[in-house]
Amino acid sequence: MKRILFVLFCFAVTSSYSQNKISKNKKAIIASVEKHKQSLIKISDDIWALAETAFEEHQSSKILADYAESQGMTVERGVAGMPTAFVATYGSGKPVISVLGEFDALPGLSQKATPDKNPLKKGAPGHGCGHNMFGAASLGAAIAIKEQIEAGKIKGTVKFFGTPSEEKFFGKIWMVRAGLWDDVDVNISWHPSASIEADVQSSLALIDFKVEFFGQAAHASGDPWNGRSASDALELYTAGVNYYREHVKPTVRMHYHIQDGGQVVNVVPDYSRLWMRVRDTKRSGMLPVYERVMAMAEGAAILANVDYKVSLISGIYEVLPNREGGKIMQSNLELLGPIEYTDEEIAFGKGIQKATGKPEVGMDSKIKPLEPTREHPGGGSTDVGDVSWNVANINLGVTTAPKDTPWHSWAVVSCGGMSIGHKGMIYASKAMSMTMLDLFESPDLVDKVKKEYKERKGDEVYEAMIPDGPPPIDEVGN
Structure with missing residues (x-):
């Protein structure tokens, strides 16, 4: 007491x-x-x-x-x-x-x-x-x-x-x-x-981008040979990202959210979309990883015989x-x-x-x-x-x-x-x-x-990592 x-x-x-x-x-x-x-x-x-x-x-x-x-x-x-x-x-x-x-x-x-x-x-x-x-x-x-x-x-x-x-x-x-x-x-x-x-x-630098794949729809059972699957490309892309995890520095973070992987099971999907982020403790370490995973999108598109697009959303220091x-x-x-x-x-x-x-x-x-x-x-x-x-x-x-x-x-x-x-x-x-x-x-x-x-x-020149044009107000809810 x-x-x-x-x-x-x-x-x-x-x-x-x-x-x-x-x-x-x-x-x-x-x-x-x-x-x-x-x-x-x-x-x-x-x-x-x-x-x-x-x-x-x-x-x-x-x-x-x-x-x-x-x-x-x-x-x-x-x-x-x-x-x-x-x-x-x-x-x-x-x-x-x-x-x-x-x-x-x-x-x-x-x-x-x-x-x-x-x-x-x-x-x-x-x-x-x-x-x-x-x-x-x-x-x-x-x-x-x-x-x-x-x-x-x-x-x-x-x-x-x-x-x-x-x-x-x-x-x-x-x-x-x-x-x-x-x-x-x-x-x-x-x-x-x-x-x-x-x-x-400090915090982690981050780059925020969207990957889209564009294929050809077809009946998933009747004539799948006429289709080019955007969903296949998406799966190949995420597989590549996940294999890559072993070969980046421990400070790197990569994560994604599949926003559209196709709508129904009996249609070869002609569109898929993924929201992707790459982070590192330094912007200088993040940028090479970003460039690598962007190249993977092209590789996935080639493998699936589809088109692709990578769009920068924003990036932070x-x-x-x-x-x-x-x-x-x-x-x-x-x-x-x-x-x-x-x-x-x-x-x-x-x-x-x-x-x-x-x-x-x-x-x-x-x-x-x-x-x-x-x-x-x-x-x-x-x-x-x-x-x-x-x-x-x-x-x-x-x-x-x-x-x-x-x-x-x-x-x-x-x-x-x-x-x-x-x-x-x-x-x-x-x-x-x-x-x-x-x-x-x-x-x-x-x-x-x-x-x-x-x-x-120091001598670092700040460059905003955002696309030209206005803020993406029209992307709300997407």
Whole structure:
């Protein structure tokens, strides 16, 4: 009992000490986020319930843009040729600090806010990556900074970028191509996670393309010799990709989704289509693999005596890490301390872990130390990478689900619609706005972050990996 009391006493003293170290302006930032807390939770919950997918986030985008406008920010909607993309701005002059907000859901992950798999509507979309919280928290951070500029405490410009279709077409690439970050000094981004850390790791570069085969239909029994099977070509192609897996580096990932393999069994199919992705930790390693699997499409077409077409959808760069920015974020995480959970929330988290076959250890809200930046990290891909090759970028991860939760799953959707997700979202809003405040208050910090960005980028010339023309709005649903 004495040991427990001693631990509680030490925790209270540490928390009090951290609070005493928080500056007056940072206390005002925290108060601003708290003031908007219930509105931000409602925004997040509304977007969670809407669960709109890539380029269909019309209501979700409007909710965020309308709230930014109601708080005195100037909003430009439909930027970069995307109806659901927007920029909310407040202030003038330098520095210009921006923050990213995503809001698209994933197909097929509909889920109630319960610790067992229980869809709201079977087969419907759900926020399996927590983007309902992503956009709301980032907007809260931008508004907190806006209020400090408005009060005359800091000078400069804050921007909130509403970025659609991160999960499918990578909308930020078109926003980058439109030059929307050209005047920005530093960008801030976060992502829902199962832990809290200033993220100084990279991600995987990715190329996204479509392979189509065109043959000749015929009766599958009566005269199959008159047919040329597009489905045969598709199978030969996927066989080639799968044999190739043995001969690529361990950092490479290749995966595909067969979108059309024929319609009925008694017709030799004259059309087939496959959606393919290639990834690696470096764009330089990804491109040769991409070229090889493109050549395989020609080989499959020759073998099946059909025609073929490879169409680029989009491609994204790996994230360019920034340790100087990570240090600033880390200091603010340590000021805030860990997230505290109720017994009910811990039980909910353990229920998620039980349902997904993970150890029932509950939540992980400890502040991770700033880790060394790894040369070849694992994980997924994000179009934040393209932003990070055009402006210095600071990343953050915050706990919004229990430890070891499978991402892109119903479990993330569940937590994102209740208090576990809400707490992480509000925490992220505070951490980002405090970090942004440091940048506004210290030109030296901005210079350090930008210097590292330039050193890491080196002589690399960024080239957007997207086709000429507008974003593929007409591809929605295909």
